[in-house]
Amino acid sequence: MKDIKNLSDCNSWDYVRTLRHDLLNDEKTFSVMEPIWELILLQQTHFCSMVEERSIQLEDDFRSDEKFADNPLLAFMKCVERCQYPPPEIIIAINDCFRLYFAGGGKIELEEIFFANRRIPKLGNNSAQIAKHDKHNLFQTLCKMESHKPKDKRKSMVVLAEEYLGKRGLADKDPESFLRQHRAWLEDQRSSEQN
Template sequence: MPTKKDVEFDQKAWKEVSEIRKELLKSNFQQDLKLEEHWNHLMQMYKGDDYMGDFIDREVEGFRHPIQSYMDYIFNGYYPPPELLMWIYNKLLDYYSASGQLELEYAFFGKRTQNSGNDAKRDFFHRLYQDFHHHMIMRKQNSRKPKRELTQVKLAEDFFELNKPFLNYFPDYDSFLRQYRRWKKLYSDN
């Protein structure tokens, strides 16, 4: 699960992306102007797209980390905005310029948090708790059973049973729910 330090680091990463965008918009360099011109052309093409065209917003940080945003654009068949590409370019430049003294994980995600593993592991649990949280909300809203019968343990059992084909992780429900509550304190408004 991402820690408080991870959240701070992720916010710093998004701030870097935002700064790159400001620099690109002020720039007079031909390469920067071309990136922006090409992006504007793509946005015109995306406007009529029923799926996502009207929802692409460069100002919105809908993901925990810029890499996740980049992956979402690619997965959905869209080119990422120039500032996201430049941010990734800068991180790779930092990595290669360090001549082997910097790990790729550190370049993109910062220092490893002891006992939390790498970013992929932390992100897996973040998404797992997030999915479980939404599962609980939906089950409670759509259930005909009295709310007192919908215990967190029963909801966890139901969640893992439904997701069995997609998961390689089957926890002890009590420890899963303890971790979920910690996650909820950090991330959830509900």
């Protein structure tokens, strides 16, 4: 693991680029992974071209960094979701993230390593914030769709919220409370767009 200044450096494209340079120039023990990865990629490309009915599409350039994903963890996940082998430098970077986490002996949160921040009181960790955003973003989409219906066919916001919460397995949640949270979320979205 290279010297790092911040805990989240291992999950950065700068770190991956350094690893890639070392791998491609035989400057690292892991450089043996490069020719193996190229063989896997070649076989996978050959397999996908032979099996036309399968809808596997290979990414043209795994090594386009920010164009491929926002960070190495998301690139790793994207590769797995597409049934593709990630490049060795991404595997090594993710491995280094976990090594750093375990070396911290419980004093470091994965949140700090993967997302450069600690858990925020009342907002939660990164995944809780994303889940909250996704939940309200989807509800907002439903609200917009509802607003395009003729007035006499539109559901009230309370009814829309009840149905939405019911479909998400949250029927016991108070729709009025959810709508207050949704209005606060909308306000946060508007203010962040203005900044």
